Amino acid sequence: MTQLQIGPHSVQPPVVLAPMAGITNAPFRTLCREFSGGKGLFVSEMITTRALVERDAKTMRLIHFDGTEKPRSIQLYGVDPVTVGRAVRMIVDEDLADHIDLNFGCPVPKVTRKGGGSALPFKRNLLRSILREAVGNAGALPVTMKMRKGIDDDHITYLDAGRIAVEEGVTAIALHGRTAAQHYGGTADWDAIARLKETVPEIPVLGNGDIWSADDALRMMRETGCDGVVVGRGCLGRPWLFGDLVSAFEDGGASYAAPTLKEVARVMLRHAELLGEWLESEERGVIDFRKHVAWYTKGFSIGSDMRRKLAITSSLGEMDALLSELDLDQSWPAGADGPRGRTSGRNRVVLPDGWLNDPYDCAAVSADAELDTSGG
Numbered sequence: 001m002t003q004l005q006i007g008p009h010s011v012q013p014p015v016v017l018a019p020m021a022g023i024t025n026a027p028f029r030t031l032c033r034e035f036s037g038g039k040g041l042f043v044s045e046m047i048t049t050r051a052l053v054e055r056d057a058k059t060m061r062l063i064h065f066d067g068t069e070k071p072r073s074i075q076l077y078g079v080d081p082v083t084v085g086r087a088v089r090m091i092v093d094e095d096l097a098d099h100i101d102l103n104f105g106c107p108v109p110k111v112t113r114k115g116g117g118s119a120l121p122f123k124r125n126l127l128r129s130i131l132r133e134a135v136g137n138a139g140a141l142p143v144t145m146k147m148r149k150g151i152d153d154d155h156i157t158y159l160d161a162g163r164i165a166v167e168e169g170v171t172a173i174a175l176h177g178r179t180a181a182q183h184y185g186g187t188a189d190w191d192a193i194a195r196l197k198e199t200v201p202e203i204p205v206l207g208n209g210d211i212w213s214a215d216d217a218l219r220m221m222r223e224t225g226c227d228g229v230v231v232g233r234g235c236l237g238r239p240w241l242f243g244d245l246v247s248a249f250e251d252g253g254a255s256y257a258a259p260t261l262k263e264v265a266r267v268m269l270r271h272a273e274l275l276g277e278w279l280e281s282e283e284r285g286v287i288d289f290r291k292h293v294a295w296y297t298k299g300f301s302i303g304s305d306m307r308r309k310l311a312i313t314s315s316l317g318e319m320d321a322l323l324s325e326l327d328l329d330q331s332w333p334a335g336a337d338g339p340r341g342r343t344s345g346r347n348r349v350v351l352p353d354g355w356l357n358d359p360y361d362c363a364a365v366s367a368d369a370e371l372d373t374s375g376g
Ligand SMILES: Cc1cc2nc3c(=O)[nH]c(=O)nc-3n(C[C@H](O)[C@H](O)[C@H](O)COP(=O)(O)O)c2cc1C
Pocket: 018, 019, 020, 021, 022, 023, 045, 046, 075, 103, 104, 105, 106, 146, 176, 208, 209, 210, 211, 230, 231, 232, 233, 234, 341, 342, 374, 375, 376
């Protein structure tokens, strides 16, 4: 049995829920863990280090873990070594998590324009300083990092970043096999995951990008030699994918889920209900759930009018009533296992003036590169 070791934590099977801003909050993680029987590692959505050290109220809610979550895994995003160090120290001192992941993959223009997100690893010394502060303040907590291949095909950074991470004591690295320029377009480059594995044989490498089914996860492990997989968009509206992943690794895929619309409707209600409990308001929970409706119902014939109605509900009762009007006996639609979520590309990465002139200068990134929270 393949086993992934992240510091003191054994992750078996070696399957990780990708951090996704606005998605992988405690309710969604709970749902995924229910399907996986608690197996795997489930990372929080991204938390900005400045907001954490300032104890911003929304951020404090985002770092909430269900009492049964073990290990508690927080993803941090920061651009300033000192602030990252302080955030990590706060997590340790206040026992807020058991694992810290650092996000260097965000391709959003608002962030890269300031040199943050996926633009940052190009500045090798700044990357090193951030990792050093994080690891240095983490005590016994393992620190991992997640990154993209680089800015674009002419500015590939992941192999240098991988070596720097090893030198600074990072425990494991996840690579999304795209550049920032690719955004979510094209296909993820799994060969890059294999290259990274060869370059940092000392630590586990987690492969990420375009795992849409449990079989894809096994194929990525086989083709790249990676130590584990990180699954993002594939589980949007499909939290049972984590059950499939466990099945793929443990019983050769004997028990993959193919839920009927009735079963999907039950999961939708449960998801909305958990969100309501977390947000301490049924209405806010159902409103937050709206973004998931199209993913859950993808491929089922429910009609555009019903999709629209479901996306504007604001109570569980209303949602339940609408769902019960559907032809709930529909079986899982062929093709619904394919790509979902963001799939569009982008060609140009917006960077600060002169950013690409010198990879080794003493760059600093202004704190407002942390303001965007839309993720990776
Ligand atoms: C809605 C959304 C939000 C995301 N937020 C984050 C984030 O907060 N931190 C991060 O490292 N990556 C984030 N990502 C990137 C994913 O973690 C993952 O790297 C990417 O989706 C590729 O994996 P996939 O092909 O399995 O989706 C986000 C992706 C999506 C679609």
